[in-house]
Amino acid sequence: MKLFIAATVLTTINFAHPALSESIAHTRQLLATKQCQSCDLSGAGLVMANLSGANLTGANLSGANLSRANLSGADLTGANLVGASLFGANLTGAKLGGAQIAGADFRDAYLYNVSFGDADVNVAHLQGAIGIPIAAGKAEDFYRWGMLQGQKGDSQGAIDYFNQALTIDPEFALAYMGRGVARYQLLDRKGARDDARVADELFLAQGNVPGTQTAQAFIKELEAPLPSDAKPKSKGNFMNILGLLGSAAVKMFLPF
Template identity: 55%
Template sequence: MKSQILATAAFLTFISLNQTAQAANPEHVRQLLASKQCQNCDLTGAGLVIADLSGANLSGANLAGANLSRANLSGSDLRGANLSGAGLFGANLSNANLIGATLLGADFRNTYLVNAQLNGVSLNNVNLQGAIGIPSQIATHEEFYAWGVAEAQKGNQQQAIDYFNQAIAIKSDYAGAYLARGVVRYQIFDRQGAFQDAQVAEKLFTSQNNSTGIQTAQAFIQELQAPPPDAKVKPAKPNLVDFVGSIGSLLLQFLSF
């Protein structure tokens, strides 16, 4: 994951340096903002932050290096568009058609991809961290798991659970994902859900002869079976760090299981 992030950063730097002399066609930018019709337009490096481009026709457009952060692209037609190195942080791409688009090095962090059409699109070196609605078929179970761990470390528990759910949907015997989901459920005070996940993780780790996983799952189960704190005393937010060390370093051990 680290190498993927570094590679993406290097690519984005390369794109930025090589496009400093290039700029979007100003007439095309005006046309897009006025009519939302800009098929095959040259929008290289265009600044379109927070632009309302819902339903826009951008098929075949060159948006390489464009800044579309937090833009509304819901329902837009981006078929065959070039989005290499484009910044789409927080953009709304729900129901957008991206079939045939080039996304190499694009920043899709925190984007909304619910019902987006991405069939056959290469996502190599695309940063999807925090994206919502990623279709299961376009990422591996390891990627969903790693994204879940990252969200858990940032305190985004529900997003983390969603990623772990997707990892498990792809690989039903992914013990690490069950354990990680249990940890996050524990952190949001869902002790029953955490206990169920921990038990499944222990069984799977046992069947896979993973001694580290077995020991970790058992330690977690012991913690969950401990008597709850006095109801009159407001409990501190439970944290796996208390008995198995750093959550990040622990859970990243299970990327390949």
Template identity: 55%
Template sequence: MKQTILAIAHLSSLSLVTILTWYRPAIAANPEHLRQLLATKQCENCDLSGAGLVISNLAGANLRGANLTGANLSRANLSAADLTGADLSGASLFGANLTGAKLPGAIVMGTDLRNSYLGNADLTGVNLSTANLQGAVGIPLQLANYEQFYAWGVTAAERGIHQQAIDYFNQAIAIKPDYAGAYLARGVTRYQILDRQGAIKDAQIAEKLFTSQNNQNGLVTAQAFLKELQTPYTEKLDTGKPSFLNFVGSLGSLLLQFLPF
């Protein structure tokens, strides 16, 4: 079961590659439609399949019902753009700014939304189950479960992207307030960025939750972390005493053991 869960971070990428291959457009975008979009930002129901729109400024653009299958919109500015009913299957929106964008009914099968910005985006009726959301910011809570947010947090923490990891753990906790593992993971991540007080608070909450849930493994880990936090730095220099990371093995092994089943 753990091996299945550990594969979460890789499945999206593998699925994405498969779907992107399936949706690779056979023909290029309609050149007249492309010129119209860039000149006026008005291109409702346009054929922009396979269009190269990297870093394009399309803020407020009207792309209702547009065919954007396989289009490359990486790092494009689509803030407040209207993409209602647009087909974004297999498109790349890596790092795109979709803040406040309208996407009701949009098709995002295999869409690359990694590192995109989704704050205040209207995603009503959008099925994100096959989209790659790794690193996306502002994912509405109702569009993912706490397991997914935690898994994304683990991946971000292992990559050293600490604030992003904390944001994901925050979202996991918002959905499941008694998720002890998420508190512990957030505490360890805060410790990594020298937020000692925040780390202590999270570790104490995790300790209480693990106790109430009769999770002995989690309780022992939380107590070991608290001991680490409360040990003066000078004592840690004594190599004869085991450190917290010696106890858990590594940051990755610590966080992965609390991936939900």
């Protein structure tokens, strides 16, 4: 009986070993040559790896840790990146057409000139990513990312997202208001007032009464004269500022 159990354990190990060895071999191959098409790299630890220009077409990188890796110019066409961590990775100029990116973590990653092709970005985590291509999302997506970034205290990052939302939809009143709040946080009262006025006009044209009321309340706040000895200052985070304009403003501008 003991011999049977031992034989069973050894057989199990022998069956599992080739797959593990193959994964390790593929990881070594990738790091040595940057050529690993259709490789099995699932769960691989590749933190801060230099993989610039690597050929990873069709590779299985599900669950791999590529945090802060250099993947600039890498070809990840058709790769499996489900659940992979690409936090803070440099993907400038990378190709991701046809890649599976459900649950992939692109937070704080550099995505300048990334080609997502037909990859579905809505199933990945892109909040905080830098340089997200316009084609990678809708105006509402960039607005949502902007609001979330603003709530994190990154006003300039929020403005960048709102700018992209407005590039897609120049009549997106909520994005003008969001950008106005971010500018207010950066002590740019004139820029904030200009955005609030545009938002007011758009809300009025669109028949959005709560939006008009909120924009006008913000304009009133911005046009109130400051005491001669006072220095301009912002008033807290996004939600605090919107709270000054009433509870309707908070509900209206929450990311959707």
